[in-house]
Amino acid sequence: MYNVKAYSAISATSPLASATIPRRNSTESDVQIEILFCGICHSDVHQVRNEWSNVMPTIYPIVPGHEIIGRVIKIGSAVTKCKPGDLAAVGCLVDSDGTCPQCKAGLEQFCPNLTLTFNGTDKHLGGVTYGGYSDSIVVDERFVLRVPFNLDLAGAAPLLCAGITTYSPMRHWGVTQGKKVGVVGLGGLGHMGVKIAHALGSHVVAFTTSPSKKEDALRLGADEVVVSRSPDEMHKHTGSFDFILDTISADHDINTYINLLRRDGNITLVGAPAKPLDISAFGLIMGRRSLSGSNIGGIAETQEMLDFCGEHNITADVEVIPIQKVNEAYERLLKSDVKYRFCIDMASLKSE
Amino acid sequence: MYNVKAYSAISATSPLASATIPRRNSTESDVQIEILFCGICHSDVHQVRNEWSNVMPTIYPIVPGHEIIGRVIKIGSAVTKCKPGDLAAVGCLVDSDGTCPQCKAGLEQFCPNLTLTFNGTDKHLGGVTYGGYSDSIVVDERFVLRVPFNLDLAGAAPLLCAGITTYSPMRHWGVTQGKKVGVVGLGGLGHMGVKIAHALGSHVVAFTTSPSKKEDALRLGADEVVVSRSPDEMHKHTGSFDFILDTISADHDINTYINLLRRDGNITLVGAPAKPLDISAFGLIMGRRSLSGSNIGGIAETQEMLDFCGEHNITADVEVIPIQKVNEAYERLLKSDVKYRFCIDMASLKSE
Numbered sequence: 001m002y003n004v005k006a007y008s009a010i011s012a013t014s015p016l017a018s019a020t021i022p023r024r025n026s027t028e029s030d031v032q033i034e035i036l037f038c039g040i041c042h043s044d045v046h047q048v049r050n051e052w053s054n055v056m057p058t059i060y061p062i063v064p065g066h067e068i069i070g071r072v073i074k075i076g077s078a079v080t081k082c083k084p085g086d087l088a089a090v091g092c093l094v095d096s097d098g099t100c101p102q103c104k105a106g107l108e109q110f111c112p113n114l115t116l117t118f119n120g121t122d123k124h125l126g127g128v129t130y131g132g133y134s135d136s137i138v139v140d141e142r143f144v145l146r147v148p149f150n151l152d153l154a155g156a157a158p159l160l161c162a163g164i165t166t167y168s169p170m171r172h173w174g175v176t177q178g179k180k181v182g183v184v185g186l187g188g189l190g191h192m193g194v195k196i197a198h199a200l201g202s203h204v205v206a207f208t209t210s211p212s213k214k215e216d217a218l219r220l221g222a223d224e225v226v227v228s229r230s231p232d233e234m235h236k237h238t239g240s241f242d243f244i245l246d247t248i249s250a251d252h253d254i255n256t257y258i259n260l261l262r263r264d265g266n267i268t269l270v271g272a273p274a275k276p277l278d279i280s281a282f283g284l285i286m287g288r289r290s291l292s293g294s295n296i297g298g299i300a301e302t303q304e305m306l307d308f309c310g311e312h313n314i315t316a317d318v319e320v321i322p323i324q325k326v327n328e329a330y331e332r333l334l335k336s337d338v339k340y341r342f343c344i345d346m347a348s349l350k351s352e
Numbered sequence: 353m354y355n356v357k358a359y360s361a362i363s364a365t366s367p368l369a370s371a372t373i374p375r376r377n378s379t380e381s382d383v384q385i386e387i388l389f390c391g392i393c394h395s396d397v398h399q400v401r402n403e404w405s406n407v408m409p410t411i412y413p414i415v416p417g418h419e420i421i422g423r424v425i426k427i428g429s430a431v432t433k434c435k436p437g438d439l440a441a442v443g444c445l446v447d448s449d450g451t452c453p454q455c456k457a458g459l460e461q462f463c464p465n466l467t468l469t470f471n472g473t474d475k476h477l478g479g480v481t482y483g484g485y486s487d488s489i490v491v492d493e494r495f496v497l498r499v500p501f502n503l504d505l506a507g508a509a510p511l512l513c514a515g516i517t518t519y520s521p522m523r524h525w526g527v528t529q530g531k532k533v534g535v536v537g538l539g540g541l542g543h544m545g546v547k548i549a550h551a552l553g554s555h556v557v558a559f560t561t562s563p564s565k566k567e568d569a570l571r572l573g574a575d576e577v578v579v580s581r582s583p584d585e586m587h588k589h590t591g592s593f594d595f596i597l598d599t600i601s602a603d604h605d606i607n608t609y610i611n612l613l614r615r616d617g618n619i620t621l622v623g624a625p626a627k628p629l630d631i632s633a634f635g636l637i638m639g640r641r642s643l644s645g646s647n648i649g650g651i652a653e654t655q656e657m658l659d660f661c662g663e664h665n666i667t668a669d670v671e672v673i674p675i676q677k678v679n680e681a682y683e684r685l686l687k688s689d690v691k692y693r694f695c696i697d698m699a700s701l702k703s704e
Contacts, residue, residue, distance in 0.1 A: 102615060110640070255628075263454060269637060270637070272633040272637055276631055276632050279628055282624055285646060290618070290644040291631070293639075293641060
């Protein structure tokens, strides 16, 4: 066991502040990674503030962060996936049982015994796992990902959650060339959704409540932009979408989007509104439409996504901040005052 | 044009009563059918009472009925599908444009220009179409179905709506041997769902609020019966279903059932609650589950279903009534006081 610097919160109402946390000594299958960048995900905020207490209560102190890019500094004797000096990435998962049907299907995100990167059960040290707002992390090589050499590292960090969360359902529901794809919301997830849907060759329509985001959406890769507050603009697209990715976690009327789906179309939720959604059965029945949810992706698919992003030179649009600005960044994130993801330059932690 | 006897309602608050309605003279592609039996569907009640006024307002007088079994009495010169004396069936649709992508895919139920069997736009006579609570009907042969010779005719009538409504989504979502399938609600639709899921070879679990229906559900083909009001009984099935057919049109908590689905499981609504459903996003996200709707089925699939039911000797459990008891039957249907479908013996109309 060794100690590393981190930023943690000690209660739902405390700001994040400098702290020291333990990391395990590497086992033979472990990779020790110096963290270079860590993206700030909306779920960091939810969990720091214990806003998902009914489904996954927060255990304090919490060190959030699951969009991790770093450099390998040490490997266990059995590690074959990487070597010291390599770039490496870690996403939302750091372990799973490896034996259940979900793991065997490469869908570790649904393993009943998975270990989340933070606020998960730490099988090695006891207590909870600590995430990427820290100097370094020790992770079993099965959960360490390769980073394409050409990607900007700060922009690549959000791929580990925002990237895979949008890529996975698009692949699952068959987004390809010739499909008409909607992306609802132009935040951290949504802007990645637009980029990825575009790179997959589909006709991309971005939905936003802010006319001011129109030009930006086109720049990100949208073929069309619809201001969702305009019933006329919405109506023109009735019954036309093969797939819609809904990234909104605020309360909103999803029936409006269900009606835009063609027969057998699917709308997938990747944001998780706290309040239940009001769904009209008629919208689903008329057109055999589906409403689904999707949760990050498995490890193999996360690597596939990183490789795809490497090939298409896709990264998130990030505002890089020092860790000392993380509490301010949380407030700005809640006001959607970021284009489109904050990413912490972890070098800033060295001065703490 | 010729006149036939029928039962119609003249307003949302009027009882059904004896009336005379016009039928067109057969065109060369038409089949004239003497109606022997007509099932009573819940949607007959909804539309007679104009309860779906926001999506399909009722035009009065209305002659409901879309579960029609009869005998061919006359055919047009171009008809090749049947001949006088043959048994024939008509379901919810009597026409569609035949040229749209939905029709070309054999999914006439989603054709934007479909004609419903009743309360639809009558392209031949103007006004609205009149349904099966009548002596006879004239239908284009494309919408006339063959009836397997071995089926009880009164019990076969409900196959035209309750049968296809449950068969179609099960086929679409891959219900086969080895799959675990739930059927929620044990009414007109639900009891057909149990029979068909059983005949498709799946492991069938019937959900009912009434412990008194347990034995009956087993008799209908369920392998297990769960009393949905028992949290313990429900909990035992968490994460285990490939597919659930939800036939409940009353307000109910569908999240309980979503949590019973395994990863990538689907729950399909075939009942249409008037109030929006409250759906928790977490239940869908954790397990990449889907909520869908389904609406009857196309003509080819309806024939497939009738042939399947012929092969497995499946009919609805019906209580046969004379048309003079139809208003009373509506009241009993609303109290679920029928096992499991009313079917009108149309011979009773001759005495009016």
